[in-house]
Amino acid sequence: MKLFDGKTALVTGGGRGIGKEIALMLAKNGADVAVAARTKKELEKTAKEIKKLGRESLVIKADLTKDKDIKKMYLEFMKKFGKLDMLFNNAGVAFEGELEENTQKQIELMIDVNYRGLVKSTQEALKHMERGSVIINTASVAGKTGYPGLAVYSGTKFAVIGFTEAVAKEISEKGIRMYAVCPGATKTRMWDELYGGKAEFRPEEVAEEVLRMLKGRNLKPGTAVVVRHHKK
Numbered sequence: 001m002k003l004f005d006g007k008t009a010l011v012t013g014g015g016r017g018i019g020k021e022i023a024l025m026l027a028k029n030g031a032d033v034a035v036a037a038r039t040k041k042e043l044e045k046t047a048k049e050i051k052k053l054g055r056e057s058l059v060i061k062a063d064l065t066k067d068k069d070i071k072k073m074y075l076e077f078m079k080k081f082g083k084l085d086m087l088f089n090n091a092g093v094a095f096e097g098e099l100e101e102n103t104q105k106q107i108e109l110m111i112d113v114n115y116r117g118l119v120k121s122t123q124e125a126l127k128h129m130e131r132g133s134v135i136i137n138t139a140s141v142a143g144k145t146g147y148p149g150l151a152v153y154s155g156t157k158f159a160v161i162g163f164t165e166a167v168a169k170e171i172s173e174k175g176i177r178m179y180a181v182c183p184g185a186t187k188t189r190m191w192d193e194l195y196g197g198k199a200e201f202r203p204e205e206v207a208e209e210v211l212r213m214l215k216g217r218n219l220k221p222g223t224a225v226v227v228r229h230h231k232k
């Protein structure tokens with residue numbers, strides 16, 4: 001018997017990077033997993049790997065800046081799986097540069113994907129979630145400390161942590177838990193496009209931290225957990 005046998009999960013930004021590794025970690029532990037983002041090819045690759053692990057998978061093409069796509073994402077998910085046990089609001093974008101250099105488009109995208117999209121996704125998800133369900137939002141260490149050159153991004157991640165803390169309190173009565181995970185520099189396309197070179201974590205290590213959070217029965221809802229290296 002695996003930890004997540006009979007459980008269903010939705011991972012936004014599940015086509016690559018951290019989201020992909022969270023999706024595969026969930027499937028390895030027995031969950032059926034849907035992955036959502038804009039790039040179908042990447043999602044299909046993740047879905048194929050989930051199926052290879054013997055689990056059901058679903059590809060949902062969705063742009064989280066669009067309310068209608070967010071609604072459609074949950075319609076498609078519920079049509080296939082019938083219930084939503086775990087949600088990972090993980091999709092995100094980042095653009096480097098001091099505030100005065102940021103374009104309007106960059107500013108809007110960071111706010112719309114990292115915060116607005118996450119808020120709307122959570123609101124829709126809660127319509128379907130029952131007692132025992134869990135939501136984990138991917139924030140960042142840049143949501144704990146303001147990083148120059150990433151001001152708008154940092155602001156969205158501070159917002160995610162505040163939102164997580166507040167919503168966790170609102171939904172505790174329903175028996176639904178919400179947490180945030182805060183990775184540091186992680187070797188993904190986002191990292192490569194921002195800075196390149198060596199990063200502190202592999203995306204698999206972030207997924208391992210998420211697994212630890214899901215197992216940690218004593219973790220207080222609303223907590224923003226900073227990803228750390230753990231001795232094996």
Ligand SMILES: NC(=O)c1ccc[n+]([C@@H]2O[C@H](COP(=O)([O-])OP(=O)(O)OC[C@H]3O[C@@H](n4cnc5c(N)ncnc54)[C@H](OP(=O)(O)O)[C@@H]3O)[C@@H](O)[C@H]2O)c1
Pocket residue numbers: 012013014015016017018019036037038039040042062063064065090091092093094113138139140141182183184185186187188189190191
């Ligand atoms: N890498 C790091 O160092 C680091 C550190 C701390 C936190 N994080 C956070 O970790 C999360 C995952 O990032 P990553 O590092 O894995 O980067 P990544 O490899 O670039 O993955 C980002 C994911 O988000 C999806 N996404 C972006 N815009 C979207 C939109 N409008 N609608 C739907 N999906 C969208 C992307 O898919 P499409 O482009 O196909 O839509 C992709 O699947 C983000 O929230 C990021 O802020 C990353």
